Amino acid sequence: MRLLRPLTLFLLLASTVLAASPLAGRWRLDVARSTALDGWTAWDLVIGVDGSRVTLQHDMQWRATKRTATNTVDTAAPSVVPDFFRVEQRHMALYPAKGGTTAVRAAWLDAGRTLRVEADTPIEISQGQALMRIYEEFRLIEGDGALVLIELHSTRPSPLVYRFTRVTETSK
Amino acid sequence: MNLTLPKVGPVCDRPGQSKTGPTALMRRLIPLFVGLIIIGAVAPCRAEVPPGGTKAGFVMRWNLDWQVAGGLPEKVLLLSLQGLANRNAPQLYIIHPPEYQWEITAPLFSFYERKHGVKFTAIATAEDALTRFATSAKGYVVWDPSVPATMNVAFTISGLEDALVVTPALIPLVEKHGLKPIDDLRGRYPGQTDAQIYTDAVARYWARCTHDAVMLMGGHVGAVRMPGMADWGVRQKMFFHDLSANPKHPEELALEQKLYSQLTPGATVFGWHSYGKDTEEQHTTLLSSYGLKMEGLHNLPNLSFNCQFTFTPGFKFTNHGHVALDARLTAEAKVYMAFVQSDSIGIGVWTKPGRGQLPFAWQVTMNWTKFSPAALEYFHESATPNDYFIGGLSGPGYMYPNHIPADRFPLLMKEANEMMTVLDEHVMEIMDNSAADGNVGNTDLTQETVDRYYAAFPNVIGFINGYGPARTRDLRDSRPLLSYDYYIDPRRPRTEVGADLNELIALNAKRPYFLLVHVRESNDVNSLVEIVKQLDGAVEVVPLDVFLKLAASRKTYTTRYQDPADPKHFPGYNK
Numbered sequence: 001m002r003l004l005r006p007l008t009l010f011l012l013l014a015s016t017v018l019a020a021s022p023l024a025g026r027w028r029l030d031v032a033r034s035t036a037l038d039g040w041t042a043w044d045l046v047i048g049v050d051g052s053r054v055t056l057q058h059d060m061q062w063r064a065t066k067r068t069a070t071n072t073v074d075t076a077a078p079s080v081v082p083d084f085f086r087v088e089q090r091h092m093a094l095y096p097a098k099g100g101t102t103a104v105r106a107a108w109l110d111a112g113r114t115l116r117v118e119a120d121t122p123i124e125i126s127q128g129q130a131l132m133r134i135y136e137e138f139r140l141i142e143g144d145g146a147l148v149l150i151e152l153h154s155t156r157p158s159p160l161v162y163r164f165t166r167v168t169e170t171s172k
Numbered sequence: 173m174n175l176t177l178p179k180v181g182p183v184c185d186r187p188g189q190s191k192t193g194p195t196a197l198m199r200r201l202i203p204l205f206v207g208l209i210i211i212g213a214v215a216p217c218r219a220e221v222p223p224g225g226t227k228a229g230f231v232m233r234w235n236l237d238w239q240v241a242g243g244l245p246e247k248v249l250l251l252s253l254q255g256l257a258n259r260n261a262p263q264l265y266i267i268h269p270p271e272y273q274w275e276i277t278a279p280l281f282s283f284y285e286r287k288h289g290v291k292f293t294a295i296a297t298a299e300d301a302l303t304r305f306a307t308s309a310k311g312y313v314v315w316d317p318s319v320p321a322t323m324n325v326a327f328t329i330s331g332l333e334d335a336l337v338v339t340p341a342l343i344p345l346v347e348k349h350g351l352k353p354i355d356d357l358r359g360r361y362p363g364q365t366d367a368q369i370y371t372d373a374v375a376r377y378w379a380r381c382t383h384d385a386v387m388l389m390g391g392h393v394g395a396v397r398m399p400g401m402a403d404w405g406v407r408q409k410m411f412f413h414d415l416s417a418n419p420k421h422p423e424e425l426a427l428e429q430k431l432y433s434q435l436t437p438g439a440t441v442f443g444w445h446s447y448g449k450d451t452e453e454q455h456t457t458l459l460s461s462y463g464l465k466m467e468g469l470h471n472l473p474n475l476s477f478n479c480q481f482t483f484t485p486g487f488k489f490t491n492h493g494h495v496a497l498d499a500r501l502t503a504e505a506k507v508y509m510a511f512v513q514s515d516s517i518g519i520g521v522w523t524k525p526g527r528g529q530l531p532f533a534w535q536v537t538m539n540w541t542k543f544s545p546a547a548l549e550y551f552h553e554s555a556t557p558n559d560y561f562i563g564g565l566s567g568p569g570y571m572y573p574n575h576i577p578a579d580r581f582p583l584l585m586k587e588a589n590e591m592m593t594v595l596d597e598h599v600m601e602i603m604d605n606s607a608a609d610g611n612v613g614n615t616d617l618t619q620e621t622v623d624r625y626y627a628a629f630p631n632v633i634g635f636i637n638g639y640g641p642a643r644t645r646d647l648r649d650s651r652p653l654l655s656y657d658y659y660i661d662p663r664r665p666r667t668e669v670g671a672d673l674n675e676l677i678a679l680n681a682k683r684p685y686f687l688l689v690h691v692r693e694s695n696d697v698n699s700l701v702e703i704v705k706q707l708d709g710a711v712e713v714v715p716l717d718v719f720l721k722l723a724a725s726r727k728t729y730t731t732r733y734q735d736p737a738d739p740k741h742f743p744g745y746n747k
Contacts, residue, residue, distance in 0.1 A: 036665050038672070039612055065609050090612040091659040092672050093641035094679065098735075123679060126645060126657055126686075126729045130679045155678035157708070158671045 021049040021112055022140055027147050027164035028171075034162040039090025045149070045164055047115075047138070052076035054106060054115060056138075058085055073106035073117055080104070084121050086134065097122035097129050113140040130155075229477075230304060231281065231292040233267045238398045240317055245339040246298050248315075248323060249346070251399060252330040252337040253301055255406025256308040258476035264305065265292065265477045273471055274400075275523055276547060280478075283550045287484050302349045310334040311354035312346045320397070321369040322357040324389050324412035327402050328377050329355050331409040367423035370413050374427065381411040384436045388455070390414035390446030391470035400471035401443055404543075407476040410442065417458040418450035419744040425458075432462040438584060440539070440569060444470040453742050456572050457606040463580030465569025467539050478544040487549055491596040492557050494531075494715040497633065500650070503722040505683035506710035510719035511700065512636060512656075514565060514601060515693040526697030528556030530704070533716035535564040535601045538591040548595070560715050562636075563592040564601030572604040573621045574740065585628035592632075599716060600629055602637045602653075607739045611640030611659065616734035622646055622653060634720035636688060645729045652723040656690040666699055670706030677708060682728040686719065 029043040037043065039062055046057035057070040069085035084102035088094060100122035107116045115138040123132050133154035140147055144166070151160040165171075232250070237243030254264045265284070268277045284290040295301050313335040315326035326337040335354045336346055343353075361369045387405035389412045392398045405412055415428040432441075441464050445455035459466055495501065513521065514535035521527060522534070540548045555561070566573045568587040576584065588600070602625065607614040615638050617625075625635055626648050635653040637644050642655035657676055660669055676687060691700065704713055714722070723729070 036668050038661060038664055038668070063610065089668075089672055091640055091661055091664075092676060093643055093655065093657040094676070095643065124643070125676075125679050126643065126655075127680045127682050128730050130681065132679065153675065156671055156675040158667075 021047070022144050023047045023113075023115060023138060023147065024049050026167040028167050030146075030163045030165055035160045037087075037089070038092075040087070043087065043162070044167065045147070056117070058087060060087070062090070071104070071117075073104050075106045075108055075115075078103060078105045081119075084119060086119075086121060086132075093126055094132075095124040097124045100129075109137075110139075114138065227262075227288065227290045229265055229284070229290045229292045230263055230295050230301075231265045231267060232295045232301065234269075236269055236271060238392070238396050240395055240397055244397055245317065245342055248327075248337050248339075248399065248402070249342055250298055250301060251402040252327065252335070252406050253305050253308065254474075255331065255403035255476050256334055256336070257305040258403065258480070259308070259407050262290075262477045262480040264295075264301070266473050268400075268473060272473075273469065274473055276550070277473055279523060279554075280474075280547055280550055283546060283553075284481070287549070287553075288481055288546065298345065302346065306336075306346070306349035306351060308334070309336045309351055311352045312336040312338050312343070313354050314338055314340060314343065314356040314358055316340075316358045316361075319357070319361050319364075319369070320393070321366045321414070322361060323397070323399070324387075324414060325357055325369065325373045325377075326355075327387070327389065327399070327406060327412040328373060328381065328410070331406040332377060332380050365423070366415070367421070367427060370415055370424070370427055373413070374411070374431065378411055378431070378434075380409070382409050383434060383439065384408075385410050385440045385442055386431060386435060387412045388414065388441050388443035388445060389470055390449070391444045393446055393448035398471040400473045401469070401475065403473075403477075404442060404475035404479075414446040414449070416446065416449035417455040419454075421449060424449070428458065432459060432464060435462070435464060437463060437580065438465070438568075438587070440465045440467050442467050444468040451742070453605045453608060453610070454745075456570060457575055457741065457745065460572040460575040460606070461577070463577050463584060465539070465567065465571060465584070467537070467543070467569050475543050478546055479542070481546045483545050483549050489548075489552055489594065489596040491598070492555060492560050492715075493596075493598070494560070494718050495721050497598060497631075499721055501718065501721040501725055503684040503686075503726045506712055507677055507683070507685045507687055507707075508719055508722055509687045509689060509704075509707075509711055509713045510716045511689050511691050511713065512562070512601070512716060513691045513693060513695075514603070514639065521693065521696055522551065522554075524696050526701070528558050529697055529701050530713055531558045531560065531715040531718075532691075532697065533560045533562050533599070536561045536595060536597065538563055538588065538595060538597075539569055541591050541594055558715070560717060561595065561597055562599040562601050562716065563588060563595065563597040564603070566600075566602045566604065570603075572606045573602060573624070574604045574618055574734070575606055578624075581624050582628060585624075589629065598631070598633045599720065600625065600632055600635050602635055603639045604637075605639060606745075607734075607741055608640070614734065614738045615640055615642040616655075616732075616738070617642075617644040618736075619733040622733055625653070626651065633717050634724070636716070636720075639690060643732050644734065645732050647724060647727050647729075647731070650721075650724045652720055652727075654686060654688050654720070654723055654729065656688050658687065659690045660692055660695055660700075660703075662692050662695045666703055667706070670703050673703070674706070674708050677711070680728075684722065684726055684728055686723045686729060688719070 024047050027045040040060050042061040044059040048055040052075045055072050060067045081102045081104050102119050102121040105118045117136040119134045121132050123130050135152040137150045147164040149162040257264045267281050313326045313329045315322040330337050333354050387410040389399050416424040441459045512533040567584045634651045638656035640659045644655050646653040
C-alpha cells in the first residue's frame, strides 16, 4: 500500500500535466512551410487530451468539400481504431481498406512536448490490399506557438513534414 | 479560375483541374473513301471546300482582352459576324495569342495555308471586317452588358435573324455600314432572373432553333466573359443559354431539363457550364442522363470556319501503334508505366517542348472529325512515333456513362466506334465524375456500365478509366480495363510526384505492376522525364497499347467496380 501511494501520486500528477498539455488546442497548417498537400487546401488539427486518451481531430477542406475525422489514441495502451483517418495525397489511388482496422500505439515523449503515434493501417490498392506503417511525431516548437508533424511511411522514401501554428481567439 | 485576368485559366474546372472540357488520341489504314463517306454522313456543315486550288480567306488577330468593360463587346460583334460570314463558305478565321486556352489557332492557320492552299488576307479592325462582311447580316440586335443573359439571347437572335450582336456603344459602327435594328433587348428584362429571361427566350425562339444542338454559353462570368464558340452557335442557329444544372437553382435546372428533353436523341451540347453557377460534374451528369454529348469549351474558336474543310486528298489516319492489334505479349517482373493526357490535345502540351521524349497517349476529341477535321489532321501530321491517340471521352463526346440511359447507350457507342475506326483508335478512355468530389473520391464505373462497354467495343485493345485516380478494373478475354493509379497535378512539386509514384510502387508490391498515370494538360513532358529518373527499381515507361497488352497477360490487379453502396450522384442531385 505504501508503494502504491507514490505511484498513484505520480499518475495523478502526470494526468494533470497532460490534461494541461501544451499541445492541446487548435492548430492550423502553415501551407507555405509544409510538404505540399495534394487535394487538400486547408487543414486544422485539433488536439484534445483527456487522461491517457488523446484525440487528433482533422478538419480538412478542399474547395467546398469539408471533412472532419478524429483519431483517438491511448498513450497508456495499444488500441485498435476502426476508421483510422490518414491525411492522404488525394491523387493517389490509395484508399482506406473498407472495414479495416488500424493498430495504433501512442506515447508522450520529451516531457509531454512530443506525441508519438505509430499506426499499421490497411490500404486498398489496385493489387488488393497492403499494410502501411505510419510513424508520426507531433512536436511542439520552442515558444509553443507552432507544432510540427513529421510523418514517415514504411512505403514512402521521404518524410512528410507539416508545420502548424496555434489558432488563438485573435487569430481565428 | 481567376476571372479578372484576361488570360484563360485551366481547361476545365475539375477541382485540382476544371474541367474539363476538355478531355479528352489513332490509326490503321482506312481507305480514304470510307473516311470521307463517314465524315460526309455526320458533318453538319453545308458545304465543303473543294480540295486543290486556291481559296480566299480572311484572318483577324485578336488580343486577350475579354473584359466586359473592355474588349468583349467588339469581340461579341465580331463573333456574330464570323458566324454569319462563314455560314455559306469559310471566310473569316481568328488567330488568338499563344496564351489563349486553345493554343492551336496559329499552327492551324499555317496548316490551312500549307495544306488547303488558303490565301488569307489580313483584316486589322472591326471596321474593316464590317466593310468586308456586313452584307452577311440583315441588321443588328442590341444586348445590355448590365444584364449578362441578354448576350446569350442576342446570340440566339443573331443566328435566327442574321443579326449582328452589339452593345449600345457599337450601334453607330454597324449603322455606318447600313445595318438597321432588328431587336433591342435593353429594357426587356429589367430585374428579371436568368430563369425568367431564358423562359421568355425559350417561348420566343426555341421552336425556330436547331434541336440537334444547343449552345451552353457559360464559362467565365463577371468582369471577363469569353464566348469564343459563339460563331459556331450563330452559324448553326443554336439556342444560347447558361442555365444552371445546380440543384440550388431549381428554376434554371427545370428549364434546362425541358430543353434537353426536347433535343434530338444523341444531340450535342456545345460550350461549357457557367463557372458562376454550377460545376462540370453537375452539368455533365445532367446532359448524360439525357444521352446527350458535351463538346467544349465555351471559348473553342473557329468551328464555323473549321467545319467546312475535309481531310486533304490522300490523307488517312494511321496511329502510331507499337504492337499488332492481335498480338499477345508477356509481362515481365517489373513496373510498367503509361502516361495519358486527356482534356483534348488542342489545349494541352502538344505545341510545347518535350513532346516525343516519352511514350504518350493523347485522348482525341473525336467529334472533331465532324467539326474540325483539319485540326485532327494537323495533330496527326505532327505526331511523333511516341504519340499514340485514343478515343474518348466515354463515348462520341464527353459524357458520364453511369448516367447514360440504357436505351441510348448502344447507338451512342456505335457512333463512337465509327469515329474511332476513322481515326484508327483502339483504346477507349472513360470518365465518370458524377459522384466524385471534384476529380477524387468515387470516380468508378458500375458493373453494369462496364458490361455495356465490353459489349459495345469488341475490337478495342482495352479501356482506361478516370481523370483523377479510380479503382474500376477488369479483364475480359484480352481486353483489360484499368483506371488511373495517379494523376499528376501540374502544381505539385516534382519531388513529391516522384515520392508519390515510388510509394505506389512500394505498396503495389507484386510484379508486374501496371501503373497508369494521367497527366494534367498543363504539365510539360520535360518535367515528366525528370520524374521518371527518380523512380525506384525496374520501371519501364511503355506506350499505352503495349501497356494494355502486357496487362492482359498477367492480371496482378483486382477486378473491381463501383461499390453498390457508394453514392451514385453528387450531393443534392435531384433529377
